[in-house]
Amino acid sequence: MTPATPLWEFVDITKAYPGVLANDKVCIRLMPGSIHGLLGENGCGKSTMIKTLSGVQQPDSGQILHNGKPVTISDPQAARELGVATVFQEFSIAPTLSVGENIFLGNMPRSRFGVIDWAKVHNEAARVLAEMDVDVSPETITGSLSVGEQQLVEIAKAVAMDARMIILDEPTAALGEDEIERLHQLLRNMRERGTAILYVSHRLDEVERIVDEVTILRNGCVVRASGETKISVSEIVSAMVGEDIGEHYPKEQNATKDIVLEAAGLATNSGVKDVSFSLHRGEVLGLGGVLGSGRTEIARALFGTDELTGGQITLNGKPVRFRREIDAIRAGLALVPENRKFDGLFFNFRASGNVTAASLGGLSRFGVLNLKAEEQATHDLIRDLEISTQAEEKTVNFLSGGNQQKIVIARWLFSASDILILDEPTQGIDIGAKIAVYKLINRLTRAGKSIILISSDHDELLAMSDRIAVVQHGTIMRTVDAFDLTHDDLVRASADTPQSNPKEAFA
Amino acid sequence: MKRIFDTQLIGPFAAMVIVALIVALTTERFLNPGNLSNLSLQVSIVALIAIGSTIVIFAAGIDLSSGSMVALLTMILAQMLKFVGIPLVLALPLILLMGGLLGLFIGLITAYGRIPSFITTLAALIAFRGLALTFNNGSPIFSLDPALEPIFYGKLFGVPMPFFYLVFFYVLAAFTMNFTKLGREIYAVGGNPSAAVLTGINVRKVQTTTFVIAGFMTAVGAILMSARLNSGSPNYGQTLELQAIAAAVVGGASLAGGRGNILATLMGAMTIVIVQNGLNLNAAPSSVQNIVLGLIILLAVGIDMWRAEISGLMGRMFGRPSSQQSSNVKKEA
Numbered sequence: 001m002t003p004a005t006p007l008w009e010f011v012d013i014t015k016a017y018p019g020v021l022a023n024d025k026v027c028i029r030l031m032p033g034s035i036h037g038l039l040g041e042n043g044c045g046k047s048t049m050i051k052t053l054s055g056v057q058q059p060d061s062g063q064i065l066h067n068g069k070p071v072t073i074s075d076p077q078a079a080r081e082l083g084v085a086t087v088f089q090e091f092s093i094a095p096t097l098s099v100g101e102n103i104f105l106g107n108m109p110r111s112r113f114g115v116i117d118w119a120k121v122h123n124e125a126a127r128v129l130a131e132m133d134v135d136v137s138p139e140t141i142t143g144s145l146s147v148g149e150q151q152l153v154e155i156a157k158a159v160a161m162d163a164r165m166i167i168l169d170e171p172t173a174a175l176g177e178d179e180i181e182r183l184h185q186l187l188r189n190m191r192e193r194g195t196a197i198l199y200v201s202h203r204l205d206e207v208e209r210i211v212d213e214v215t216i217l218r219n220g221c222v223v224r225a226s227g228e229t230k231i232s233v234s235e236i237v238s239a240m241v242g243e244d245i246g247e248h249y250p251k252e253q254n255a256t257k258d259i260v261l262e263a264a265g266l267a268t269n270s271g272v273k274d275v276s277f278s279l280h281r282g283e284v285l286g287l288g289g290v291l292g293s294g295r296t297e298i299a300r301a302l303f304g305t306d307e308l309t310g311g312q313i314t315l316n317g318k319p320v321r322f323r324r325e326i327d328a329i330r331a332g333l334a335l336v337p338e339n340r341k342f343d344g345l346f347f348n349f350r351a352s353g354n355v356t357a358a359s360l361g362g363l364s365r366f367g368v369l370n371l372k373a374e375e376q377a378t379h380d381l382i383r384d385l386e387i388s389t390q391a392e393e394k395t396v397n398f399l400s401g402g403n404q405q406k407i408v409i410a411r412w413l414f415s416a417s418d419i420l421i422l423d424e425p426t427q428g429i430d431i432g433a434k435i436a437v438y439k440l441i442n443r444l445t446r447a448g449k450s451i452i453l454i455s456s457d458h459d460e461l462l463a464m465s466d467r468i469a470v471v472q473h474g475t476i477m478r479t480v481d482a483f484d485l486t487h488d489d490l491v492r493a494s495a496d497t498p499q500s501n502p503k504e505a506f507a
Numbered sequence: 508m509k510r511i512f513d514t515q516l517i518g519p520f521a522a523m524v525i526v527a528l529i530v531a532l533t534t535e536r537f538l539n540p541g542n543l544s545n546l547s548l549q550v551s552i553v554a555l556i557a558i559g560s561t562i563v564i565f566a567a568g569i570d571l572s573s574g575s576m577v578a579l580l581t582m583i584l585a586q587m588l589k590f591v592g593i594p595l596v597l598a599l600p601l602i603l604l605m606g607g608l609l610g611l612f613i614g615l616i617t618a619y620g621r622i623p624s625f626i627t628t629l630a631a632l633i634a635f636r637g638l639a640l641t642f643n644n645g646s647p648i649f650s651l652d653p654a655l656e657p658i659f660y661g662k663l664f665g666v667p668m669p670f671f672y673l674v675f676f677y678v679l680a681a682f683t684m685n686f687t688k689l690g691r692e693i694y695a696v697g698g699n700p701s702a703a704v705l706t707g708i709n710v711r712k713v714q715t716t717t718f719v720i721a722g723f724m725t726a727v728g729a730i731l732m733s734a735r736l737n738s739g740s741p742n743y744g745q746t747l748e749l750q751a752i753a754a755a756v757v758g759g760a761s762l763a764g765g766r767g768n769i770l771a772t773l774m775g776a777m778t779i780v781i782v783q784n785g786l787n788l789n790a791a792p793s794s795v796q797n798i799v800l801g802l803i804i805l806l807a808v809g810i811d812m813w814r815a816e817i818s819g820l821m822g823r824m825f826g827r828p829s830s831q832q833s834s835n836v837k838k839e840a
Contacts, residue, residue: 303705305704305705324707324709325704325705325706325707326707326708326709328707329706329707330707335705337702337705342699342701342702343699343701343702343705344702344705345699345702346694346695346698346699346702346703346765347698347699347765348694348697348698348699348765348766349694349695349698353691353694353695356691357691357695357702357703357706357708358706358707360688360691360692360708361688363688364687364688367687367688367689368686368687368688369686369687369688369691371686411706
């Protein structure tokens with residue numbers, strides 16, 4: 001099936017920035033009808049490679065062959081003309097425009113008089129969406145769609161331009177399990193039609209599921225490339241990190257019998273209905289479910305962000321009522337939000353301002369801050385959590401995602417919270433940083449703190465939780481020991497299909 | 508101290524010194540003691556009001572109301588002194604209180620009514636000017652109180668009084684912004700309001716507080732304005748709000764909020780006033796003064812925006828890689 005000539009061949013691509021050799025003689029061949037994984041930790045040179053392939057920048061040296069002939073990709077427009085479409089991690093859709101407009105953005109079909117041919121925009125967009133099996137009207141305003149659907153619109157742009165090669169940069173970072181499955185099906189269909197796909201992801205479980213061959217980068221060099229042979233996740237991980245990292249999920253059992261928090265019949269206007277569960281000291285309670293099932297809303301209800309319209313939270317045996325976030329924080333709760341960029345970090349502060357933000361009251365006397373104590377505590381936490389020491393002097397926007405996430409968690413170590421709600425704590429950070437977060441979870445539970453873990457990475461959720469509560473339509477369907485659950489059980493149990501029967505899923 | 512006198516002050520300070528040097532070299536009378544003393548009088552009103560404008564900007568808001576509020580408050584002060592017969596010692600605290608209350612009113616509508624401050628303070632800019640005109644049939648009120656003028660023109664140890672107000676309020680503001688919980692919360696709200704909510708900061712209260720501070724500082728400015736001219740007028744303070752915002756921007760405050768140093772605003776105000784003074788001494792018409800002010804604002808913001816490019820250019824010129832660029836690359840790679 002696979003022809004001998006690669007569609008694209010990149011030979012000895014080298015790119016240096018001041019002070020960094022981002023790509024060092026990287027070679028990648030992309031075959032038509034094949035999904036090629038590009039893997040590596042943050043900072044390994046993946047983004048640099050993608051920018052070169054999509055014409056955003058020029059390599060310092062090296063050769064690019066298209067169907068065996070040397071070409072230059074001088075700019076993104078040239079890449080498009082050569083049939084290369086790139087779906088970047090940060091969406092490039094206009095939320096206020098319709099789906100059809102977005103699909104043809106920059107390339108609107110015109111009638112003879114130079115005005116936009118709206119009938120054609122909508123018909124063509126509808127055809128592309130139908131071909132992709134996406135049930136969205138071309139006239140829908142894109143911003144009103146779910147994140148997953150917006151991602152599909154983004155890919156529809158590539159399909160509409162009839163790309164021969166599609167580059168996907170972490171396409172599933174914001175997607176739930178069923179949306180990932182839809183995306184994968186779509187990619188398989190495109191593969192059938194002979195499209196070459198370059199797939200960049202941090203989620204190794206899905207890489208294993210969908211990718212035909214992989215190239216692994218470390219420090220700008222190719223450290224491993226597989227041709228026809230499959231390679232396993234553990235091989236990938238050790239190639240990426242450069243050493244054998246031991247246990248991928250270093251789970252400790254620290255749960256005790258004491259109940260610290262009990263929720264009974266919680267309800268909010270944001271869709272939480274009759275949520276009841278208990279949380280033990282030292283326990284990790286996982287919330288499983290698809291994107292939009294209500295896990296984040298449950299977290300918001302617990303944290304006093306969304307007002308309770310019903311139900312009761314009991315903390316250490318005493319009923320409590322959180323009118324706003326500060327009440328929850330004072331009672332010992334903490335929330336590490338899903339989106340650390342938008343809801344977690346203060347990019348105008350160094351590590352110190354970020355670490356103490358939730359404890360300014362305790363840090364000050366008569367309104368005056370104890371800056372010495374702040375610097376000292378930050379210094380200790382940076383050393384303790386192995387955060388880059390740059391964080392002491394520079395604002396946190398200069399740090400990697402893993403370091404940034406550690407700083408958000410450090411905030412709640414500093415505030416000495418007892419119950420931490422971690423919403424997608426390892427999203428978009430590399431494998432080394434993920435393991436650091438897992439070890440941090442262990443350390444917290446060992447110290448008698450309790451954790452509510454929300455994660456779309458099912459392997460992670462299964463491995464790191466003591467018990468798992470499956471969330472569907474804003475309510476907890478069932479709570480079970482993580483030990484009794486397999487990956488498939490969890491996927492089936494949380495799948496948002498009408499015929500799914502939660503009882504059967506656990507049978 | 509390291510905290511207050513950080514690197515953010517270097518740029519605005521250098522700009523001020525360069526502008527002062529240029530004016531001093533081209534204009535004979537600039538360094539006369541009389542002119543320098545006049546300069547400190549000139550800068551005082553805009554620099555005091557700019558404290559409030561800057562703090563509002565730190566919290567990612569904008570205050571367009573201060574110029575009109577000055578006019579309104581001078582008219583109320585004049586009314587109280589001249590026609591109601593309230594003694595000066597009582598009238599002055601009342602004006603300060605009113606400034607704070609007007610700020611509170613704007614702040615509450617902005618923060619709790621969830622209307623952008625650009626709109627609420629634009630409405631206030633228009634409405635306060637109208638309110639000022641309802642007093643005394645819209646005519647200025649002169650010769651208010653002989654005890655009023657020394658507040659502006661008086662001297663202590665030979666130094667003009669406004670100098671002491673500047674020192675007092677800037678030290679207070681710098682202390683608040685750098686050493687207190689409130690200051691930290693203001694920067695946090697300006698830096699990332701949704702993160703501030705999730706760390707338990709009462710974002711609306713903090714936003715409201717910045718407008719109370721702005722209103723209070725505007726009242727201080729209004730009192731000095733009345734004292735300077737011993738009068739109240741509905742026409743006072745035209746474009747003063749823009750000069751105050753310009754001082755903040757020339758001082759490097761980011762209009763996106765969360766970044767900037769309050770002391771740099773004083774330097775920004777000085778830079779603007781020195782340029783105006785230089786043009787005045789050279790008998791430049793006010794049209795030219797306005798054009799130059801516009802160009803200064805553009806240049807100041809431009810330098811801030813193009814910082815990465817400028818440091819990259821310097822790096823290439825002097826053969827060393829710029830640290831900012833390479834760390835950006837690492838982050839993205």
